[in-house]
Amino acid sequence: MIWFGKLSKIFAAPAGIALAPGDDAARMEQALRWVAARAPQLEGGELLDALAGTGWVDRETAARLLPAFRGFDADRVFAESLRSLSLRGDTAAEEFRSRVVRVVEDLTGDARLAALGPEQAIRFAHGEREGVVLAYPQVSFTLGGSAMKAVTAAVEELPDTLVIVARNFAEGAAAQLRSVLDRSEVPGTLVTVNLLLGMRAMALKYQPSPDRVIDLLGAGGALRSRDIAALGDR
Numbered sequence: 001m002i003w004f005g006k007l008s009k010i011f012a013a014p015a016g017i018a019l020a021p022g023d024d025a026a027r028m029e030q031a032l033r034w035v036a037a038r039a040p041q042l043e044g045g046e047l048l049d050a051l052a053g054t055g056w057v058d059r060e061t062a063a064r065l066l067p068a069f070r071g072f073d074a075d076r077v078f079a080e081s082l083r084s085l086s087l088r089g090d091t092a093a094e095e096f097r098s099r100v101v102r103v104v105e106d107l108t109g110d111a112r113l114a115a116l117g118p119e120q121a122i123r124f125a126h127g128e129r130e131g132v133v134l135a136y137p138q139v140s141f142t143l144g145g146s147a148m149k150a151v152t153a154a155v156e157e158l159p160d161t162l163v164i165v166a167r168n169f170a171e172g173a174a175a176q177l178r179s180v181l182d183r184s185e186v187p188g189t190l191v192t193v194n195l196l197l198g199m200r201a202m203a204l205k206y207q208p209s210p211d212r213v214i215d216l217l218g219a220g221g222a223l224r225s226r227d228i229a230a231l232g233d234r
Helices: 024-036 044-053 059-069 074-085 089-108 145-157 173-181 193-206 210-217 225-232
Strands: 112-116 119-126 129-136 161-166 188-192
Touching: 024 044, 024 059, 024 074, 044 059, 074 089, 074 193, 089 112, 089 119, 089 129, 089 193, 089 210, 112 145, 119 145, 119 210, 129 145, 129 210, 145 161, 145 173, 161 193, 161 210, 173 188, 188 193, 193 210, 193 225, 210 225
Parallel strands: 129 161, 161 188
Antiparallel strands: 112 119, 119 129
């Protein structure tokens, strides 16, 4: 992923968040969790720079202590953080989308935020195939308001697939989306946050081709656990 701006701004903790109590190891763990929630893929020098960017440890201290945290599971922390954000509603929308970008990039190899109607959307591409992901940190999501306008704007672009991500969906949401897309050739797929994270875990473990992942994202309707399991087939 391309990071825009300085690491010190991207990973710096807000002033209102207190330092971890105790010694350097406690501060190191807090910095690791902060960075992992945003960029679990970082390693080596990039990880050290990001840790120092939090303001909780300096780069030298991070380099000294990092070997003691070999068991730290950045992907688990990232998943926990995304699940937590998915419950917070509109106040977490920007941060939620920025982390879903990370997931989409892991799945397809390409992801970027861009405006789409009144919303920020996640766009991905692989070869000649392009897709749009709309991500909402909401429970029992229903299509309406600015989300409906974003879907309409996406349909006008005729992407190969349109994906909506939310914590979960209200009953009838899939039928609602189908009715909006009925006269277009755009497949619309609903993916819960837990299933999206499941897709990421399968993709990281089994390395399916981006085309297989995009086929799944373009399946239409609401994805199920059994659909995600197919990514593990060789």
